[in-house]
Amino acid sequence: MKNPEGEHAEIDLLLETIYQRYGYDFRSYARASIERRIRLFLSNTGYPSVAEIILRIVDDQEFTFHLIHYFSIAVTEMFRDPLVYRAVREKVVPLLRTWPHCKIWHAGCATGEEVYSLAIVLKEEGIYNRATIYATDFNNEALDRACEGIYEMGKLQEATRNYQQAGGKGSFSEYYYARYKAAVMDSSLKERVVFSSHNLASDSAFGEMHLIFCRNVLIYFNRDLQHRALGLFTDSLVHGGFLCLGTKEDLHFTDFRDQYEVVDNKARIYKKKNWP
Amino acid sequence: MRTKETTEPSWPVFHEIVVMGGSAGGFKVFSAILSALPLDFSLPILVVQHLIPGDDGLFYRHLASTIRLPVIEPCDKQWIKHGHVYVAPANYHILVEQNGTIALSVDDKINWSRPSIDVLFESAAQAFGEQVIAVLLSGANADGAAGMLKIKEAGGLTIALDPATAEYPVMPQAAIDSGAADEVLSAEEIGLRLVKLGSYKI
Numbered sequence: 001m002k003n004p005e006g007e008h009a010e011i012d013l014l015l016e017t018i019y020q021r022y023g024y025d026f027r028s029y030a031r032a033s034i035e036r037r038i039r040l041f042l043s044n045t046g047y048p049s050v051a052e053i054i055l056r057i058v059d060d061q062e063f064t065f066h067l068i069h070y071f072s073i074a075v076t077e078m079f080r081d082p083l084v085y086r087a088v089r090e091k092v093v094p095l096l097r098t099w100p101h102c103k104i105w106h107a108g109c110a111t112g113e114e115v116y117s118l119a120i121v122l123k124e125e126g127i128y129n130r131a132t133i134y135a136t137d138f139n140n141e142a143l144d145r146a147c148e149g150i151y152e153m154g155k156l157q158e159a160t161r162n163y164q165q166a167g168g169k170g171s172f173s174e175y176y177y178a179r180y181k182a183a184v185m186d187s188s189l190k191e192r193v194v195f196s197s198h199n200l201a202s203d204s205a206f207g208e209m210h211l212i213f214c215r216n217v218l219i220y221f222n223r224d225l226q227h228r229a230l231g232l233f234t235d236s237l238v239h240g241g242f243l244c245l246g247t248k249e250d251l252h253f254t255d256f257r258d259q260y261e262v263v264d265n266k267a268r269i270y271k272k273k274n275w276p
Numbered sequence: 277m278r279t280k281e282t283t284e285p286s287w288p289v290f291h292e293i294v295v296m297g298g299s300a301g302g303f304k305v306f307s308a309i310l311s312a313l314p315l316d317f318s319l320p321i322l323v324v325q326h327l328i329p330g331d332d333g334l335f336y337r338h339l340a341s342t343i344r345l346p347v348i349e350p351c352d353k354q355w356i357k358h359g360h361v362y363v364a365p366a367n368y369h370i371l372v373e374q375n376g377t378i379a380l381s382v383d384d385k386i387n388w389s390r391p392s393i394d395v396l397f398e399s400a401a402q403a404f405g406e407q408v409i410a411v412l413l414s415g416a417n418a419d420g421a422a423g424m425l426k427i428k429e430a431g432g433l434t435i436a437l438d439p440a441t442a443e444y445p446v447m448p449q450a451a452i453d454s455g456a457a458d459e460v461l462s463a464e465e466i467g468l469r470l471v472k473l474g475s476y477k478i
Contacts, residue, residue: 007402008374030373030379030381031373031374031379032371032372032373032379032399032402032403033371033379033381033383035399035402036371036381036383036395036398036399037383039398073383073384075382075383075384076382216382218352219352219353219379219380219381219382220381223353226353246352246382247365248350248351248352248365248368248380249351249352250351250352250354253351253353253354
């Protein structure tokens with residue numbers, strides 16, 4: 001096995017090359033995870049070392065996109081962490097009601113499962129029609145799938161269980177229809193959704209949001225990039241707006257803790273203070 | 277009992293971190309080993325025990341109530357402190373970064389598991405190399421064996437629970453069969469060995 005020091009240096013060079021040549025910036029991603037994905041790529045493609053793939057990246061775009069695909073694999077599920085959706089219903093929705101219109105940014109929505117979950121909650125709470133959900137991701141392939149809203153039937157069983165635990169008020173089967181072995185999400189669930197490409201590493205803020213959902217995205221960033229993303233969220237939120245992070249992403253460990261109050265610690269729901 | 281004593285260099289390797297993994301039958305062994313450690317144990321310990329999703333901290337609370345060392349279910353990017361035990365939360369992989377922080381991920385399951393022992397062990401090999409002590413306990417699958425081999429190749433110290441004493445021997449046996457285990461010990465011996473290794477420092 002190669003000594004880790006040498007490999008760390010090669011990986012720096014690899015990420016720098018991808019950035020310089022193609023503009024995709026993975027230099028500020030959490031290192032342990034990105035190294036694991038590079039090792040996975042090496043073992044699946046049979047390349048002996050990182051140095052070898054750097055040479056190919058320089059002039060092989062298709063190859064590079066194949067590698068980038070490994071960096072952007074996102075795993076998500078409907079109503080992941082049901083307690084979060086329950087908390088949104090009980091502690092966030094009542095305040096969203098007080099605004100005549102509510103704008104929601106779902107940052108890093110990946111293949112969209114949680115976008116539909118949120119749409120269902122808003123629908124059942126009667127505020128869907130005055131909401132707009134901006135669902136964004138930097139991975140256009142994932143975004144296309146999110147927009148299609150077609151999921152494996154097998155996954156819907158767990159989704160149904162999660163939906164019930166999340167305080168679902170109806171029957172989950174009302175929200176999709178079966179086609180062959182797939183579940184197609186009801187098209188009304190995307191009427192109020194705008195899917196668009198946005199990169200938290202390089203793009204700027206969205207305006208005047210009442211709720212920002214960004215779950216299990218920041219864990220893939222290093223502290224600098226995390227700081228950048230949280231800065232975008234803070235700039236984008238109205239005073240009193242909500243920020244919902246992944247259940248293991250604690251705002252307390254960041255420089256932004258003083259700008260928010262905790263709404264629900266377990267669900268990691270925070271509220272931007274009026275006077276920071 | 278087989279040990280690494282004869283092959284150890286004459287100068288001591290200062291270990292920085294202990295990583296441990298277990299699955300079926302691991303619950304009890306973890307308590308037995310970790311409750312043997314004194315309050316002044318000097319190394320941090322990262323633990324992966326296979327859990328059912330929605331475990332909601334059952335294993336973590338059990339450990340916290342049975343051992344002396346502080347037990348933590350960490351958040352992402354939390355600093356790793358000496359003498360603390362960090363338990364991987366259900367439905368997250370746990371990794372270590374070179375800068376001494378915890379990294380969590382929701383990547384695909386590895387060996388049908390999230391958290392996966394291989395993911396933790398491989399990241400430890402990558403970040404801390406020869407300074408890692410890896411311990412693999414009871415389980416009905418081979419998760420952890422590949423990661424343990426990486427740690428051994430990086431010069432770390434690897435210990436497998438003696439399969440004859442394991443409730444589910446498949447996991448430690450897989451590590452032994454692949455040549456990943458430096459030492460094969462009973463739970464009691466692992467506890468004593470860790471106490472000794474963890475008192476090198478300070």
